[in-house]
Amino acid sequence: MSTILDKILATKRSEVAARRTAPVTRPEPSPPRGFKAALDAKVAAGGFGLIAEIKKASPSKGLIRPDFDPPAHARAYAAGGAACLSVLTDQEYFQGHEDYLIAARAACDLPVIRKDFMVDPWQVAESRSIGADAILIIVAALEDGAMAEIEAAAIELGMDVLVEVHDADELARALKLKSRLIGVNNRNLKTFEVDLQKTYELVRHAPRDCTFVAESGLTGRADLDAMAEHDIRCFLIGESLMRQDDVEAATRGLVG
Numbered sequence: 001m002s003t004i005l006d007k008i009l010a011t012k013r014s015e016v017a018a019r020r021t022a023p024v025t026r027p028e029p030s031p032p033r034g035f036k037a038a039l040d041a042k043v044a045a046g047g048f049g050l051i052a053e054i055k056k057a058s059p060s061k062g063l064i065r066p067d068f069d070p071p072a073h074a075r076a077y078a079a080g081g082a083a084c085l086s087v088l089t090d091q092e093y094f095q096g097h098e099d100y101l102i103a104a105r106a107a108c109d110l111p112v113i114r115k116d117f118m119v120d121p122w123q124v125a126e127s128r129s130i131g132a133d134a135i136l137i138i139v140a141a142l143e144d145g146a147m148a149e150i151e152a153a154a155i156e157l158g159m160d161v162l163v164e165v166h167d168a169d170e171l172a173r174a175l176k177l178k179s180r181l182i183g184v185n186n187r188n189l190k191t192f193e194v195d196l197q198k199t200y201e202l203v204r205h206a207p208r209d210c211t212f213v214a215e216s217g218l219t220g221r222a223d224l225d226a227m228a229e230h231d232i233r234c235f236l237i238g239e240s241l242m243r244q245d246d247v248e249a250a251t252r253g254l255v256g
């Protein structure tokens with residue numbers, strides 16, 4: 001039975017095949033802003049490193065934010081104390097767009113990760129051309145060789161890479177890469193169930209030289225404090241922030 005990830009990846013491969021034939025005609029973006037460095041700086045200062053996500057909709061929840069306004073959300077996240085932004089650019093499953101990333105990055109000084117499904121190194125150059133400072137590699141989506149190629153393309157362009165894992169086997173594969181920024185996704189991409197316990201287990205057995213980011217299903221300060229008990233101090237949060245009336249106050253409530 002094919003999973004949501006299989007479906008997304010199949011769509012992405014045909015999209016990339018069609019798009020890579022057209023030349024990219026965009027102005028040169030400003031140099032990459034240090035994504036991992038911004039997270040590490042917050043943690044070094046005794047705080048939490050929050051990657052606040054700009055997310056209009058998702059396969060698991062449908063439409064999340066009807067009055068979707070990427071620059072306004074970016075400013076609210078920055079003012080509330082987020083370290084970085086994540087912007088979903090996939091159109092088919094998340095109602096995202098490259099223009100949302102361009103607008104969000106222009107509205108603040110935070111480093112931005114392009115949250116999309118990388119299947120080809122061509123997408124890395126395209127991501128830089130829209131200003132992305134970091135990209136995501138989902139270990140479950142790629143063979144080792146493809147992951148290494150995509151990571152090399154990002155490093156070449158001065159970008160950071162968030163390597164996303166779900167279990168111990170994927171973590172072992174992630175650690176063969178150069179990046180020491182590892183995201184542990186609490187959401188099972190087959191069932192959409194969220195299990196924070198799995199993250200605690202995984203991080204306990206992982207090397208100490210990595211920056212770990214807990215991703216998905218985090219809903220409030222109590223979740224962050226529970227994660228901090230397990231030495232996890234960086235978080236990627238989308239839906240629960242996007243549903244707030246006062247996004248800036250909610251962000252401050254999480255990391256302030």
Ligand SMILES: O=C(O)c1ccccc1NCC(=O)[C@H](O)[C@H](O)COP(=O)(O)O
Nearest residue numbers: 058059060215216217218236237238239
């Ligand atoms: O969010 C989904 O439903 C989803 C489904 C299938 C693949 C990926 C998916 N989400 C991407 C993400 O990584 C999340 O947007 C991110 O971790 C934030 O999660 P949340 O705080 O639960 O919105």
